[in-house]
Amino acid sequence: MFRAIISRIRQGHRTMPYPKAPLQMPDRFRGYPVVSTLAQSAEQHDETAECPYGAFTASGGGCLDMGKCLFCAECPAGDIQFTTDYQLAVTDRDHLLVRPGSEHHHARPLTPDLRRMFGRSLKFREVSAGGCNACEADTNVLSTIGWDLGRFGIQFVASPRHADGLWVTGPVTENMAQALLTTYEAIPAPKIVVACGACAINGGPYIDSPRVRNGADSLVPVDLYIPGCPPHPATILDGLLRILDKLR
Amino acid sequence: MTGSFRSIYNGSAILVADIPVVGSGQFLQDILDATDHGWRVSSYFGIPGDADIALYCVLANKAEGRLAVTRTASDGTTFPSIASLCPQLQLFEREIAEQCGLTFVDHPWFKPVRFHRSFRSGHDAWNRPEDKPLRVGVMNYFQVAGDEVHEVAVGPVHAGIIEPGHFRFQCHGEEVFHLEISLGYQHRGIEAGLVGGPHPRTLQQMETAAGDTTIGHGLAFCMVMESLTGVRVPPRAEVLRGIALELERLANHTGDLGAIAGDVGYLPTASFCGRIRGDFLNMTAVLCGSRFGRGLLTPGGTIFDLTPEHRDDLLKRLADARRDLTNAVDLLWSSPSVMGRLEGTGTVHQETALELGLVGPAARACGIKRDVRHDYPFGIYRMTHLPVATAFHGDVCSRTMIRWQEAQKSMDFIEEQLRQLPGGGHRTKAAPRTGLSLAVALTEGWRGEICHVAITDDKGSFVRYKVVDPSFHNWQGVAMALRGEQISDFPLCNKSFNLSYCGFDL
Numbered sequence: 001m002f003r004a005i006i007s008r009i010r011q012g013h014r015t016m017p018y019p020k021a022p023l024q025m026p027d028r029f030r031g032y033p034v035v036s037t038l039a040q041s042a043e044q045h046d047e048t049a050e051c052p053y054g055a056f057t058a059s060g061g062g063c064l065d066m067g068k069c070l071f072c073a074e075c076p077a078g079d080i081q082f083t084t085d086y087q088l089a090v091t092d093r094d095h096l097l098v099r100p101g102s103e104h105h106h107a108r109p110l111t112p113d114l115r116r117m118f119g120r121s122l123k124f125r126e127v128s129a130g131g132c133n134a135c136e137a138d139t140n141v142l143s144t145i146g147w148d149l150g151r152f153g154i155q156f157v158a159s160p161r162h163a164d165g166l167w168v169t170g171p172v173t174e175n176m177a178q179a180l181l182t183t184y185e186a187i188p189a190p191k192i193v194v195a196c197g198a199c200a201i202n203g204g205p206y207i208d209s210p211r212v213r214n215g216a217d218s219l220v221p222v223d224l225y226i227p228g229c230p231p232h233p234a235t236i237l238d239g240l241l242r243i244l245d246k247l248r
Numbered sequence: 249m250t251g252s253f254r255s256i257y258n259g260s261a262i263l264v265a266d267i268p269v270v271g272s273g274q275f276l277q278d279i280l281d282a283t284d285h286g287w288r289v290s291s292y293f294g295i296p297g298d299a300d301i302a303l304y305c306v307l308a309n310k311a312e313g314r315l316a317v318t319r320t321a322s323d324g325t326t327f328p329s330i331a332s333l334c335p336q337l338q339l340f341e342r343e344i345a346e347q348c349g350l351t352f353v354d355h356p357w358f359k360p361v362r363f364h365r366s367f368r369s370g371h372d373a374w375n376r377p378e379d380k381p382l383r384v385g386v387m388n389y390f391q392v393a394g395d396e397v398h399e400v401a402v403g404p405v406h407a408g409i410i411e412p413g414h415f416r417f418q419c420h421g422e423e424v425f426h427l428e429i430s431l432g433y434q435h436r437g438i439e440a441g442l443v444g445g446p447h448p449r450t451l452q453q454m455e456t457a458a459g460d461t462t463i464g465h466g467l468a469f470c471m472v473m474e475s476l477t478g479v480r481v482p483p484r485a486e487v488l489r490g491i492a493l494e495l496e497r498l499a500n501h502t503g504d505l506g507a508i509a510g511d512v513g514y515l516p517t518a519s520f521c522g523r524i525r526g527d528f529l530n531m532t533a534v535l536c537g538s539r540f541g542r543g544l545l546t547p548g549g550t551i552f553d554l555t556p557e558h559r560d561d562l563l564k565r566l567a568d569a570r571r572d573l574t575n576a577v578d579l580l581w582s583s584p585s586v587m588g589r590l591e592g593t594g595t596v597h598q599e600t601a602l603e604l605g606l607v608g609p610a611a612r613a614c615g616i617k618r619d620v621r622h623d624y625p626f627g628i629y630r631m632t633h634l635p636v637a638t639a640f641h642g643d644v645c646s647r648t649m650i651r652w653q654e655a656q657k658s659m660d661f662i663e664e665q666l667r668q669l670p671g672g673g674h675r676t677k678a679a680p681r682t683g684l685s686l687a688v689a690l691t692e693g694w695r696g697e698i699c700h701v702a703i704t705d706d707k708g709s710f711v712r713y714k715v716v717d718p719s720f721h722n723w724q725g726v727a728m729a730l731r732g733e734q735i736s737d738f739p740l741c742n743k744s745f746n747l748s749y750c751g752f753d754l
């Protein structure tokens with residue numbers, strides 16, 4: 001007992017001050033992309049230098065789809081530079097398209113009536129539908145003392161009946177499609193859906209595999225898209241705080 | 249060992265033609281003889297041909313530090329099962345049946361593994377109609393009959409943020425007589441997609457085969473590619489890879505130590521470790537920008553180098569994390585209420601572990617000294633030997649203890665390696681792959697032995713690429729650990745293994 005108390009004092013208070021103070025990202029972190037207008041050099045790339053996931057199209061000055069992009073360490077596709085800006089989550093699927101000079105979109109607050117309902121208590125039921133356990137792990141980490149998701153009134157719950165929203169990770173495998181729908185239906189309306197990670201948005205590394213459905217919005221309507229493979233916990237939290245209008 | 253085996257070392261390639269083709273009788277007898285003499289099966293798979301199916305078996309012998317391959321051909325309809333004589337094969341045989349549409353005769357437990365169509369259209373080992381959709385999890389479960397015996401079904405969707413799987417318990421009151429685990433929900437078709445590869449997507453698919461083991465699987469894939477191309481990895485890259493592999497182990501072991509504490513209701517260690525796990529993930533992000541090691545590895549070396557500033561940063565973070573982790577974990581051993589819950593719970597006997605061919609911490613907790621880093625060293629582990637930690641009781645306590653011991657050794661290793669980082673480059677250019685070869689790569693992921701095998705055609709493309717995640721060997725261990733236990737101890741027992749669903753389902 002005393003040892004536990006002494007340990008508690010030694011370990012200290014470790015919840016990070018974010019969002020009051022900014023977060024420090026590792027300098028090699030690959031976040032919001034800058035697509036430059038060097039269209040010519042992009043077109044010089046040969047066939048083999050295409051993005052294997054169809055995330056980058058060179059035509060029209062270049063366009064990167066953050067929903068498909070895995071934020072690779074070496075991008076063979078085009079003139080893309082990844083900044084350390086972790087704020088990537090959006091409400092509309094087409095806001096994930098980044099072009100040279102395009103506006104940096106963020107997730108929009110939920111409608112006022114939804115915010116009235118969920119603003120101080122938002123519960124999610126998570127379903128991994130072919131996820132590799134990285135999105136799951138970095139979602140889970142938000143509930144640890146470092147991030148302490150509970151202080152924003154957000155929590156992951158065991159039963160869909162207790163939930164206000166569905167949290168999807170993974171490309172939606174054939175074998176999980178039914179369970180995902182059943183879980184969605186079990187959540188009382190009104191409800192929201194979050195697609196967390198490249199897989200859940202558009203299939204990720206498994207896009208177009210005959211065993212997957214290329215993401216959650218092939219089955220259920222999605223209200224928040226969180227890009228990344230996997231998204232950094234900060235990216236996830238940014239999206240959540242924005243839909244609750246706790247961050248602007 | 250008879251002459252029908254072709255020896256091969258970890259991380260090397262041989263010509264397929266050099267592997268003798270034996271008759272099916274001798275093939276099976278040789279496997280039985282070998283497993284009787286201390287060999288274990290690392291991989292067993294089929295390659296569907298036009299008329300027949302080639303069967304390959306990769307065995308490993310710790311005492312000799314080498315692997316061996318044997319092969320045979322089956323007629324494509326039936327093949328004898330030896331699973332009841334050699335239980336470590338039972339799941340492999342079912343997998344081959346499902347993938348190749350081959351019926352294993354006299355298999356004691358002949359059920360689908362992942363619920364997908366076979367690689368050979370028109371051939372199904374269970375004669376399921378082509379025009380009806382396959383329904384995952386629908387099969388004959390083992391049932392116990394009798395007064396007051398009841399069945400509990402859990403999943404695929406579980407209570408926490410965790411991957412899906414289906415568990416069926418046969419219970420008498422609170423006591424579990426039997427647990428059957430049926431998976432396949434996470435099946436993404438990775439192996440089927442690898443035929444004709446490597447493709448531009450292959451590296452990322454290997455990194456996400458089991459996403460909490462990005463380095464373990466990514467490294468095995470890189471080793472396969474390097475052995476097929478004859479590319480030598482620079483020493484600096486070998487060290488960086490080793491550091492990343494041990495950081496992955498540390499993050500996951502720390503998370504498990506916390507989760508085990510949480511499952512017995514001991515919250516101080518649970519919450520401390522939940523945070524410290526993040527410290528190790530962040531150290532991996534210092535290396536390559538990703539907390540899970542995405543983008544660090546490439547065939548021929550590593551994509552990122554380590555600057556002196558990064559190295560100092562890592563050393564400092566490591567010292568802090570070590571202090572915090574030691575403090576958090578020590579609490580467990582000095583809390584009698586925690587030890588009372590861990591000791592004697594979920595025991596797997598050594599004999600069972602050997603028969604099932606368990607790997608990794610689950611095997612070492614049963615006193616089995618089995619570790620790829622030690623037995624078939626690869627990369628940096630050829631130069632630096634990590635002592636293998638073992639425990640004896642095979643219970644939750646042993647599996648917890650093993651994690652802490654391994655975590656300490658990994659921290660020592662990383663610190664030592666960071667201090668003596670060799671100079672030079674960190675990457676060698678790719679070269680063309682050799683054709684008609686078979687390459688094997690084993691790594692020790694944090695859950696245990698990862699085995700990748702590639703067989704190439706005359707142009708160097710994959711005819712077959714087989715991935716075995718440690719969870720493939722170990723799920724049966726969870727089922728055995730539950731026998732005779734209270735059903736309420738399932739979360740604790742399960743957590744003490746913490747196996748991968750997607751790594752199993754691929």
Ligand code: SF4
Pocket residue numbers: 050051052053054055056064068069070071072073074075076077078080
């Ligand atoms: S970073 Fe990777 S996924 Fe994104 S555009 Fe480039 S190659 Fe495609």
